[in-house]
Amino acid sequence: MRSRRRTQRVGGRLPLVLVLPALLGLAFLLIPLIGLLAEAPWSTLPSRLFSADVGQALRLSVVCASVATVLCLLLGIPLAWLLARAELPGRAVIRALVTVPLVLPPVVGGVALLLVLGRRGLVGERLDLWFGFSLPFTTAGVIVAEAFVAMPFLVISVEGALRAADPRYEEAAATLGAGRWLTFRRVTLPSIAPGVVAGAVLCWARALGEFGATITFAGNLPGRTTTMPLAVYLALETDPDVAVVLSIVLLLVSVVVLASLRERWISGLR
């Protein structure tokens, strides 16, 4: 069926028409990162890095991104399963809607969240009325904003893994008398674990870098809602050196995340 011929190595040099734009593209992506490293105030870097503000923003970022990822796992895996396995009418439309936050400008996401979950929002008004609880300007608000933006990464990744998984194992489990829930837990979930891990890592990285939805929905207060990207943005206006330091920390985290995403995990993303 899929007996594709192995790509033959055509002799001779690489076509210039491809190599040149490829090199340009590579330079375009790398030069800003190199510039960031070149501009870094290396001599004062350690003292700035361990200043209270940076530590606070970093801690808040890590905590919020992690909680948001857990939230995405709890809601995203079932959603991915529904999209991959259930007979849903209009599944293509639902899948398209699920991925909207992926392409939506995050600020728009923040505005939407504010209009729905804000104190005067459709749902937020009830929360405030019944529980005296409102999300904007709280750390919980940051988590909600990050989860909103990051969840599609997890759903797509897990759904891809589910589609790639061999359904015969699930069928075998079913013929042996396992219910759907048991099958899901004992057969499906272990078989898609690499996809789940890849999705969770991507989701976490996206949540860590979230800016637009966070500043719009959760505002900006050091220690409560000022995550690293917000701190970078505000620091740029007063102390660009601090902004560079903060950016390097985020860059480092991103590189570590990508390096940890080994080939076999990414393969689940197809």
Add this chain to the structure above:
Amino acid sequence: MIRRTLAAALILVTGLALSACGDDSSAAPSSGALNGQVNVFAAASLTGTFTQLGKDFEAAHPGVKVVFNFAGSSALAQQINQGAPADVFASAAPKNMDQVTDKGTPTTFVRNKLEIAVPKGNPAGITGLTDFTVEDRKIALCAEQVPCGAAAKKVFEAAKLTPRPDSLEQDVKAALTKVSLGEVDAALVYRTDVLAAKDKVDGIAFPEADQAVNDYPIATLTKAPNPAGAKAFVDFVLSAQGTKVLTEAGFAAP
């Protein structure tokens, strides 16, 4: 053969595109009539008035297009110093004007002061600055980097109060939006912002506001892509017609 031609064409196109990027003087300075585009970087609190002034200016000078970049003054100063192609900078405070290095002589064109903005009808019953110190109240202030935040700091110092904000917004319009959406009980914004949003917010004046009156300076920039247009726009803002638009919006003449 075809491949080689294609490659050559691609190199040519790339080269052209790159050289076009480098040579970005779309609005060539002209000696006589005004033309091209005037890029005006203006403080967020000038959004309404300057949009109006831009339209009036375009009507008075056909062929000229005014393009605005409204944001917090500190962000704008930063952008200009990083080489953003600005012709005119109008800041909400002298401090942010000072941060810009390559500029003509700044002129103060208006003054503005702070007022408490509350959602229409004042549902939380805010009465004055002391409400800003209550933990239970939802409060938005401007971040200290932007002029409205610096002014707020001065006001609270004068009143000997320590505010307990829930958010430090990156410009005054962001703070105002949080009020008009009802997400906060009160915010400190400019008097002019309260007037501009009077359908959705109510204003409460307070005596300490006089301790922090903001002077708004405007200046042309020495690296302006369109110096003639820049000068004409500044002159227009300072003219009787410009002053009228600004004072009607609640700004005080300097």
